[in-house]
Amino acid sequence: MSDRLADHTTLRLGGPARTWVRATSEEELVAAVSEADAAGEPVLVVGGGSNLVVADEGFAGTVVEVATRGVSADVGDSDDPTCGGALVTVAAGETWDDLVARAVERGWVGVEALSGIPGSVGATPVQNVGAYGQEVAQTIASVRVWDRKLRGIRTFAAADCGFGYRTSRFKVDRYDANGGRHLVLSVTFQLRQGSLSAPVAYGELAAALGVETGQRAPLAEVRSAVLALRAGKGMVLDPADHDTWSAGSFFTNPVVPADVVPEGAPAWPAEGGLVKTSAAWLIEHAGFGKGHGLDRDPAPVALSTKHTLALTNRGTATAADLLALAREVRDGVEATYGIALVNEPVLVGCSL
Known part of the structure; x- marks a missing residue:
C-alpha cells in the first residue's frame, strides 16, 4: 500500500506520510489516533481524500x-411508505455516493440531490x-465521535453540531494544527420513506427535471439529473x-453585505441580513x-474547462x-471586487 498522499487524494497531490495506519474497525480507528496523540505524534485523518x-x-x-464499514437501518412500520421513516446509521469509512445510491434504491428520501459527491x-x-x-x-x-x-x-x-454553511463544530473545534478535536465514528440520518424526492430547491436541477422549484420528482430521476449536471461540470x-x-469547488460562495455584491452577480439571502x-x-x-x-507552457494546473470553481491537476502538477x-485567482477576485x-x-x- 502506498504511503504517498497523492495516491489517496482526488487531486492526486501530496508527498509521503511518515507512518500510515489503515483502520478497518472502530476500535482500530480510535486506537490509532489515541496512540499517536499519546505519543505527541501529529495525526492526519483521511477518508476519501476529496x-x-x-x-x-x-x-x-x-x-x-478511515476504512470502517457498516450500514444499519431502522425502518418504520407504516403501511403507507410515504409516512414512514428510516433511521440509518453509517460507519464513517463508507463511501458517500454508495450510501446515496442505496438510499435512492430503497426509497430513503433526503440525500438524492447529493449524488456524485466524492x-x-x-x-x-x-x-x-x-x-x-x-x-x-x-x-x-x-x-457519534x-x-x-x-x-x-x-x-x-x-x-x-453547530451546522452552518460549509461548517460545523467538527470543523471549528480543533485538537491541534493538523486535525479536529472530534473524530467521526458514525453518522445517523433520519430519512423519510417514499418514491418522490424532497422538494427540489435548486433552479438548475428543477429545470433539468422539468418541474417547478419546490415540486418533487422521482428519486431515481433526481439522482440521474444530478449526476448528469455534475458530470457536465467535471464534478464526477x-x-x-x-x-x-x-477537490471539487475550491472556494466557498462568499457571504457578504448586500451592498458589496457586484451588479449582475447572483445573490441569495443568508443569515444575519447578509447575502451569499x-x-x-x-x-x-x-x-x-x-x-x-491551459495556455501556459508548461500547464501543470488550470481551472477546469467545465467549471471555474474547480482547480485541476493536469497530470504533472505539484501542490x-x-x-x-x-x-x-483569489488575489485577482479581491483586487477586482474587494x-x-x-x-x-x-x-x-x-x-x-
Whole structure:
C-alpha cells in the first residue's frame, strides 16, 4: 500500500506520510489516533481524500486512513411508505455516493440531490456537505465521535453540531494544527420513506427535471439529473478526465453585505441580513475563465474547462503549482471586487 498522499487524494497531490495506519474497525480507528496523540505524534485523518490539499513534502506524522464499514437501518412500520421513516446509521469509512445510491434504491428520501459527491460519510458532517439545494444537516439526526481531548465517545444531536454553511463544530473545534478535536465514528440520518424526492430547491436541477422549484420528482430521476449536471461540470470522478482531478469547488460562495455584491452577480439571502453570492461568477468576471492556465507552457494546473470553481491537476502538477493558481485567482477576485475568497479544501502542511 502506498504511503504517498497523492495516491489517496482526488487531486492526486501530496508527498509521503511518515507512518500510515489503515483502520478497518472502530476500535482500530480510535486506537490509532489515541496512540499517536499519546505519543505527541501529529495525526492526519483521511477518508476519501476529496477535500485535501497536502504539501509536496508530505506529512511528518501518522496518517490514519478511515476504512470502517457498516450500514444499519431502522425502518418504520407504516403501511403507507410515504409516512414512514428510516433511521440509518453509517460507519464513517463508507463511501458517500454508495450510501446515496442505496438510499435512492430503497426509497430513503433526503440525500438524492447529493449524488456524485466524492468522499466518505464521516467527512460529510464536518463540512456540512451540500449541493443542489440540499445539505446533510437537513437529514442528520446525530453524529457519534471520539473526543480526542476528553478521550471518550460522545454523541451529538443535530442541534448540537453547530451546522452552518460549509461548517460545523467538527470543523471549528480543533485538537491541534493538523486535525479536529472530534473524530467521526458514525453518522445517523433520519430519512423519510417514499418514491418522490424532497422538494427540489435548486433552479438548475428543477429545470433539468422539468418541474417547478419546490415540486418533487422521482428519486431515481433526481439522482440521474444530478449526476448528469455534475458530470457536465467535471464534478464526477473519472481517472481519464483531468477536469475531475480536483477537490471539487475550491472556494466557498462568499457571504457578504448586500451592498458589496457586484451588479449582475447572483445573490441569495443568508443569515444575519447578509447575502451569499457566487464564487464562480466572481472568478469568471474577474478574468479567470474556464480552462484558465491551459495556455501556459508548461500547464501543470488550470481551472477546469467545465467549471471555474474547480482547480485541476493536469497530470504533472505539484501542490505548489496548485496553490500558486489558487493565490492568483483569489488575489485577482479581491483586487477586482474587494471580496476575499476562502478555500473550501483543508490545507495540510501548506497555506494560501
